[in-house]
Amino acid sequence: xxxxxxxxxxxxxxxxxxxxxxxxxxxxxxxxxxxxxxxxxxxxxxxxxxxxxxxxxxxxxxxxxxxxxxxxxxxxxxxxxxxxxxxxxxxxxxxxxxxxxxxxxxxxxxxxxxxxxxxxxxxxxxxxxxxxxxxxxxxxxxxxxxxxxxxxxxxxxxxxxxxxxxxxxxxxxxxxxxxxxxxxxxxxxxxxxxxxxxxxxxxxxxxxxxxxxxxxxxxxxxxxxxxxxxxxxxxxxxxxxxxxxxxxxxxxxxxxxxxxxxxxxxxxxxxxxxxxxxxxxxxxxxxxxxxxxxxxxxxxxxxxxxxxxxxxxxxxxxxxxxxxxxxxxxxxxxxxxxxxxxxxxxxxxxxxxxxxxxxxxxxxxxxxxxxxxxxxxxxxxxxxxxxxxxxxxxxxxxxxxxxxxxx
Numbered sequence: 001x002x003x004x005x006x007x008x009x010x011x012x013x014x015x016x017x018x019x020x021x022x023x024x025x026x027x028x029x030x031x032x033x034x035x036x037x038x039x040x041x042x043x044x045x046x047x048x049x050x051x052x053x054x055x056x057x058x059x060x061x062x063x064x065x066x067x068x069x070x071x072x073x074x075x076x077x078x079x080x081x082x083x084x085x086x087x088x089x090x091x092x093x094x095x096x097x098x099x100x101x102x103x104x105x106x107x108x109x110x111x112x113x114x115x116x117x118x119x120x121x122x123x124x125x126x127x128x129x130x131x132x133x134x135x136x137x138x139x140x141x142x143x144x145x146x147x148x149x150x151x152x153x154x155x156x157x158x159x160x161x162x163x164x165x166x167x168x169x170x171x172x173x174x175x176x177x178x179x180x181x182x183x184x185x186x187x188x189x190x191x192x193x194x195x196x197x198x199x200x201x202x203x204x205x206x207x208x209x210x211x212x213x214x215x216x217x218x219x220x221x222x223x224x225x226x227x228x229x230x231x232x233x234x235x236x237x238x239x240x241x242x243x244x245x246x247x248x249x250x251x252x253x254x255x256x257x258x259x260x261x262x263x264x265x266x267x268x269x270x271x272x273x274x275x276x277x278x279x280x281x282x283x284x285x286x287x288x289x290x291x292x293x294x295x296x297x298x299x300x301x302x303x304x305x306x307x308x309x310x311x312x313x314x315x316x317x318x319x320x321x322x323x324x325x326x327x328x329x330x331x332x333x334x335x336x337x338x339x340x341x342x343x344x345x346x347x348x349x350x351x352x353x354x355x356x357x358x359x360x361x362x363x364x365x366x367x368x369x370x371x372x373x374x375x376x377x378x379x380x381x382x383x384x385x386x387x388x389x390x391x392x393x394x395x396x397x398x399x400x401x402x403x404x405x406x407x
Contacts, residue, residue, distance in 0.1 A: 011357075013294035016082035016113055018275040019106070021065060022286030023091035024308045027126060030159045031224035032217060036288030036306045037089040058098045061308065064315040066105040068285040068304070071320050073109060075300070076281070076293045081110045083117040083272035086140075092122035096134035103138045117271045119144055119182075124170035125162035136177040142270075143174040144182040144213075150203035151196060154189045157230060164203075171207045180268060182211035187246060188239040189217055191232040197242045201249045210268040214246045215261050260342050260393070277339045278347055279355040287311040292327075294355070299327040332356045333363050333400035337383075341397055346377065346384020366399050 022036065029039045073079075084106070094102070106112075119142040120135055132143070149155050150164040162170070174181045185204055187197050204212055216239055219225050234242065247257055255263035259277065262270065275282055284291030284302055288311070291302035302324045305311040314320050327335065336356060340347045352360055367383070370376040375389035375396050389396050 011294075012077065012296040013281050014077070014079060017076065017079045017293075018272050018280065018282035019069075019081050019084045019110070020272075020282055020284045020286075020289055020291070021084065021086045021091075021102075022284070022289040022304075023061075023086060023088040023094060024287040024306075025093055026088060026090040026123070027093070027161050028159065029224075031228075031230075032158060032220070034220035034223050035089070038308065040093070058095060060312060062098055062102050062105070064312040065102060065285050066109070067315045068320060069106065069109050069283065071315075072283040072285060072291065072293075072302070075302070075324070076283070076295065079110070079281075080113050081106075081116060081283075082113045083275065084112075084119070085272040086118075086120040088121055090123050090126050091120055092127040092131065092135075096131060099135060100138045117142055117180075119270070119272060121146065122170065122174070123160075123162065124167045125160075127170065127173075129173040129176065132173050132177045141178050142180040142182070143178060144184065144211075145170055145174060146184045147171070147204070148184060148186045149189065149200055151200060154192060154196070157190045158186070159224075168203075168207070171209065175208065179210065181209040182213055182270065183207060183209050184213045184215065186215050186217050187242045188234045190230040192234060192242075194238075194242060194245060197245055198249070201246060205250070205253055210265045211270060212250060212255060212263045213261050214243075214250070214263065216243060258344055260390075274343075277343050278351060279336050279339055299332070299356070300324050301327055329356075329358060330403070332358060333366075333403045334397065337397050337400045340383060341385050341389075341393060343384070344390075346382050349381050349383055352383065363400065363403060366403060370396060370399065 024036055024038055025040050026037045027040055029037060118139050120140045121144045122132070123146045135143075145167070147167045147170075148158055148160055150167055152164050155163065155167075171181065171183065183204055185200055187200070189196075204214075217233075219229060219233075250263045251257050255265060256269070257263050258269055259273070262273070264270070274280075281293050282291055283293070284304070287304060287308040288306040289302075289304045293300050293302065302320075304320065304323060305314050314323070336352060340351070349360055352358070352363065367376060370389070371378055374386055375392065377384045377386055385393060385396055
């Protein structure tokens, strides 16, 4: 039977760690978005500022981020950083001067690996050529652009602030500054047909980026779409057909379909996301950010307050040290599989013990059952789902929820 806690099963990790930095503001909250983001309206409008305007709220938030990073490093001990991801919200609302100060502060606190992948999310309509250049000049080497669609009809339905032409210009501007660019694109949109999806696929391929993330629109609890569902959503069968068209088209063009929603040119898989999917450690700083750190005796999850100004108060008053909890051993199988089984190649079986401190015998009975059912690969040295298992991925992952009851 799995013990109640993971305490005592792991040694403190000392290898490279990833860093996630959350910027919680955006110009307007999209009706499908369930991320921790706040529209820049009213009081918060001061954060959507012109170039170089080092206003107080931005400066105060950056100060809080750096204090937060100090606390994260103190918790884990010194570790080099293999990737940084600036997510949101819309981090491309940050002024060039503010972002430069933030990067300088990060470098003063942690050592970046020589090939550190540094990604910034950007939305068309919030950033222009000069801003991309400024971000790249201080370290960003990968942009992730929230295009969602190149069709103005669907952009309007999604509540996006940009047009298809603005999306194309943003991609061109990003590629002018860095080689590595991802596009986020959605399908199964209200009123969308297979031909509409094919046109978005063609536009995405023509953009010439190194990575594409194609997501099916899902209606998440607490969003505007959940309160007022849009009309004309494709049914389950049509949405599945759309997903197949996406996969067939992108792989035919040479993209590797390496994760449920992730497609990469060879050598361009997102290293930061691979940290999550292989159950690696990462600092999470910023309002609402989550982190995972392996320390002597167990795995800790860190969670920050969601409201930006309450988060800043917590950091200033030293309250973030208490915002963590142990991951108990009973939860580890599901947490591990929730991430690892997203990868088409899966992970080496040794990765289980390396990251959890628990022997493979804890999960082997469930794996044996799934192998017999053809849902995971037969190779005992690898944990990965089969094509059949991928079709029922949620069911496969849920089999790891109650392992102690099976033993």
